Amino acid sequence: MGEMEKRWSEAQTKEDAFWQRNGVLGTEMERVNSRYGPVIREIERSLSADSLILDVGCGPTCSAQLFGKGKKTYLDPLMASYLKTHSDRLPEGEKITSTAEEIPKPEKSFDVAICVNALDHMIHPEKALMEIRRVLKDDGIFVLGIFLHPAPIAMLRRLIEKWLPIFREDAHPYSYTVKSIRGMLEKYFSIQKEIRVFRKDSAWFPSLHREDWMFLCGKKQTGTRAK
Numbered sequence: 001m002g003e004m005e006k007r008w009s010e011a012q013t014k015e016d017a018f019w020q021r022n023g024v025l026g027t028e029m030e031r032v033n034s035r036y037g038p039v040i041r042e043i044e045r046s047l048s049a050d051s052l053i054l055d056v057g058c059g060p061t062c063s064a065q066l067f068g069k070g071k072k073t074y075l076d077p078l079m080a081s082y083l084k085t086h087s088d089r090l091p092e093g094e095k096i097t098s099t100a101e102e103i104p105k106p107e108k109s110f111d112v113a114i115c116v117n118a119l120d121h122m123i124h125p126e127k128a129l130m131e132i133r134r135v136l137k138d139d140g141i142f143v144l145g146i147f148l149h150p151a152p153i154a155m156l157r158r159l160i161e162k163w164l165p166i167f168r169e170d171a172h173p174y175s176y177t178v179k180s181i182r183g184m185l186e187k188y189f190s191i192q193k194e195i196r197v198f199r200k201d202s203a204w205f206p207s208l209h210r211e212d213w214m215f216l217c218g219k220k221q222t223g224t225r226a227k
């Protein structure tokens, strides 16, 4: 196992323990509902009853369940554990235990892929974006929800991750800013809308808190850098 895989595996053990704590699912469901619900309902208007929707890194909150239409597939490397711990709370739909870096589906399978608060938890986020693009239909929509940091905080977090691992935040191996996530996304997708869905009020100016953003994207077509 490589260094990155080892670091990820340790983070996943903690992630699993987090989701088994009492009351966590209810609180986190409120976050998903209040922050992503309005955007999801907006997208839903362009979908049909048989639209195929993939939720990548769905956790037990399964944001895609907020789409009032469509057939859902939920993918998470911890799915087997969520099925044991939260069997009564998981929505209907296909459940897959897998990482996003290798999605066990043929290309152009889905009309929508949603990935909320999961990309910065992954082993290879860029590989995951390529996989999401692969399984998305040509006219499909990719919805990314992600926590983003002010540039100095992101830089500090990257330095800590590399040089002072004792102080790192275990769950998030990667730290992005609005600019850096745009740069990575635009290699594979065309960003159509950016929405800041949560910002914590801060006594500091400028705020040093992370913000929660959503990016609505189309698939970048061939002839561009993405394969």
Ligand SMILES: C[S@@+](CC[C@H](N)C(=O)[O-])C[C@H]1O[C@@H](n2cnc3c(N)ncnc32)[C@H](O)[C@@H]1O
Binding pocket: 012, 015, 028, 032, 056, 057, 058, 059, 060, 061, 062, 063, 075, 076, 077, 078, 098, 099, 100, 101, 115, 116, 117, 118, 119, 121, 122, 123, 124
């Ligand atoms: C903070 S949780 C978010 C869950 C849910 N999307 C939400 O917003 O409540 C991060 C999720 O990403 C999943 N994850 C971690 N690494 C992943 C990977 N390589 N591929 C797909 N999902 C991954 C974790 O198992 C976990 O369920």
